[in-house]
Structure formats: structure tokens, C-alpha cells
Amino acid sequence: xxxxxxxxxxxxxxxxxxxxxxxxxxxxxxxxxxxxxxxxxxxxxxxxxxxxxxxxxxxxxxxxxxxxxxxxxxxxxxxxxxxxxxxxxxxxxxxxxxxxxxxxxxxxxxxxxxxxxxxxxxxxxxxxxxxxxxxxxxxxxxxxxxxxxxxxxxxxxxxxxxxxxxxxxxxxxxxxxxxxxxxxxxxxxxxxxxxxxxxxxxxxxxxxxxxxxxxxxxxxxxxxxxxxxxxxxxxxxxxxxxxxxxxxxxxxxxxxxxxxxxxxxxxxxxxxxxxxxxxxxxxxxxxxxxxxxxxxxxxxxxxxxxxxxxxxxxxxxxxxxxxxxxxxxxxxxxx
Numbered sequence: 001x002x003x004x005x006x007x008x009x010x011x012x013x014x015x016x017x018x019x020x021x022x023x024x025x026x027x028x029x030x031x032x033x034x035x036x037x038x039x040x041x042x043x044x045x046x047x048x049x050x051x052x053x054x055x056x057x058x059x060x061x062x063x064x065x066x067x068x069x070x071x072x073x074x075x076x077x078x079x080x081x082x083x084x085x086x087x088x089x090x091x092x093x094x095x096x097x098x099x100x101x102x103x104x105x106x107x108x109x110x111x112x113x114x115x116x117x118x119x120x121x122x123x124x125x126x127x128x129x130x131x132x133x134x135x136x137x138x139x140x141x142x143x144x145x146x147x148x149x150x151x152x153x154x155x156x157x158x159x160x161x162x163x164x165x166x167x168x169x170x171x172x173x174x175x176x177x178x179x180x181x182x183x184x185x186x187x188x189x190x191x192x193x194x195x196x197x198x199x200x201x202x203x204x205x206x207x208x209x210x211x212x213x214x215x216x217x218x219x220x221x222x223x224x225x226x227x228x229x230x231x232x233x234x235x236x237x238x239x240x241x242x243x244x245x246x247x248x249x250x251x252x253x254x255x256x257x258x259x260x261x262x263x264x265x266x267x268x269x270x271x272x273x274x275x276x277x278x279x280x281x282x283x284x285x286x287x288x289x290x291x292x293x294x295x296x297x298x299x300x301x302x303x304x305x306x307x308x309x310x311x312x313x314x315x316x317x318x319x320x321x322x323x324x325x326x327x328x329x330x331x332x333x334x335x
Contacts, residue, residue, distance in 0.1 A: 010288035014069045017295045021065035024299045027056050064192040068298045069291035071257045074204045074249035076290025079264025081211050081246045084218040084279050086147050093250040093264030097157035101131025102254040104161040107168040107181045115180050121199055121255045128251035131157050186310030187258035189298050200256040207249025218279040260311050262319030269326050
């Protein structure tokens with residue numbers, strides 16, 4: 001009964017946090033005003049609210065909260081999948097270079113086309129996918145320790161793309177292009193609109209749905225390869241499918257939010273504290289926790305100070321101490 005209540009609470013929490021986010025901000029709104037906006041937009045009410053209320057609730061706060069939930073869930077689920085796949089608790093959703101590749105793509109688009117969001121999203125997504133493909137090509141076809149070689153391939157590709165980002169920052173216009181690149185790389189939901197959700201929801205949704213659907217296979221992949229083959233699992237196919245879904249989810253998230261660290265590393269460990277190591281339960285748990293976590297962080301980012309704090313800064317400040325606490329508490333047991 002307790003497990004069912006916990007699961008129900010985790011499932012409802014992101015939706016509740018999205019609704020609460022509609023009231024949080026420097027422009028105060030009452031319950032009636034928020035309900036009025038939602039009612040007129042969904043056709044459940046005929047009373048027209050003030051235009052500024054519609055703008056604040058429907059055009060700014062709601063898409064931002066929804067996108068935060070999608071991005072947080074995608075990064076957390078991908079991180080949990082990669083940790084199970086590579087049998088390593090220290091890997092995250094960007095282990096195969098997708099974040100570094102997306103960062104290079106976005107920086108290149110800013111230099112070539114300015115801050116046009118379409119080109120930034122497209123270049124970030126495509127180069128994120130390319131980075132994972134290169135990591136896979138480098139890390140496969142080895143007879144020994146193929147999983148480690150795949151991780152090392154991701155390290156190499158991440159290093160290359162990070163160097164290329166530094167090169168683009170060096171040649172960028174210091175008054176217009178460079179600030180845009182730096183701000184994008186630190187992560188933000190400031191420009192979130194429903195069109196951004198429409199663009200990114202497809203790869204994120206496909207990636208998350210795929211990982212949730214194959215979550216029991218992640219338990220098999222966390223075993224030794226010989227044991228998994230003895231159970232009748234096609235290791236190469238299933239690993240490739242898991243990497244594909246995790247890459248789609250991560251690339252879709254990074255292309256619209258920028259580089260947000262620690263979510264894919266820390267949230268899976270939060271999930272294990274609640275549900276254990278069974279991926280059939282852990283993956284949906286991480287989905288809910290990741291979605292709620294990034295909604296909360298985003299609300300803090302836009303209300304803590306007069307100017308918005310980039311999400312990457314806050315997730316690092318919050319994630320690193322928690323990870324230290326986790327290390328001290330568990331002493332590495334169960335990892």
C-alpha cells in the first residue's frame with residue numbers, strides 16, 4: 001500500500017508543481033485570475049481575463065513549466081538508463097558527448113545566423129546526435145571491454161567538441177555573439193514558448209517512452225554480457241536501442257534548454273533512495289523526480305534575484321553538495 005501511494009504521489013507531483021508555478025513570479029496572480037486564464041484558453045469559461053494575465057500565465061509561465069518538466073524528465077531518465085547500461089553510477093545523460101555536441105551546434109548557429117531559435121535548435125539537435133554517432137563508431141568493434149571503450153569514445157568526442165566551442169567563443173563577436181553563446185551554454189528556460197514544446201516534445205517523448213517501455217531490459221543489460229545472452233537477449237541490438245532512445249531524449253532536451261548539468265547524474269541516485277535498483281520501478285521514478293526537480297529549480301532561478309540565474313549554475317550548486325552527502329551516506333554500498 002505504501003509503495004502504491006508513493007508511486008501515485010510521484011506521478012501527480014509534476015502536474016501539481018506545474019500548476020503551482022503559474023502563481024510564482026514577480027507579477028502576483030490570485031487563484032481566480034489563474035483559473036480564469038486556464039478556463040478561457042481551454043473553453044471551459046466564457047469570462048475574459050485581462051490580456052496581461054493571459055500573457056503572464058499562458059504565454060510565459062505555463063510553457064516554461066511544461067518545458068521544464070519535459071527537460072528534467074528526459075535528462076533524468078536518460079541518466080538512469082546510461083548508468084544501468086554502462087554499470088557505472090558516475091555517468092550521466094551526456095556521457096556520449098551529446099551535450100558537448102549540442103553546445104557546438106548551438107554556438108555555430110549563433111555565429112552563422114544570430115540568435116534565431118530555429119537554427120539554434122536544429123543545429124544543437126543535429127550535432128548532439130552526430131556526437132553520439134561518433135562516440136559509438138569510436139567505441140565499438142573492440143573485442144575487450146566494449147562498454148568501457150564506448151565511454152572513452154564519449155570522452156574523446158566531448159573533448160573535441162568542447163575545444164571547438166572554445167574556438168567559436170574565441171572568434172565570436174564579443175558584444176553580441178559571445179554573450180549569447182555563454183548564456184546558452186549555461187542553460188535557461190527564459191525563451192520557452194509553446195512552439196519550443198512542439199519542436200522538442202517529439203524527440204523527448206519518443207526517447208522517454210522508449211526507455212520506459214524497455215526498462216525491464218535495462219535490468220538485463222546491467223548484468224554481465226554473457227548472462228544477458230544466456231537469457232536470450234540480443235545485446236548489441238538492445239544496447240543500441242537504449243542508446244538511441246536516451247540520445248533522442250537528451251538531444252531534444254539540450255537543444256531547447258542549453259546545457260544543464262547534474263540532473264542526469266544526481267536524480268537517478270535520488271530515485272534509488274526511494275525505489276531501489278530495479279529499473280522497472282527506477283525509470284518511471286526518475287521521470288517524475290526529474291520533472292519536478294527542474295520545475296523547482298527553474299522557479300528558483302527566475303525569482304531568487306532581480307535578474308534570472310542560469311539553470312546550469314543552480315543545478316551544479318544544488319547537485320554537487322547532494323552528491324557529496326550521498327557518497328558519505330552510502331559509502332559506495334549498492335553501487
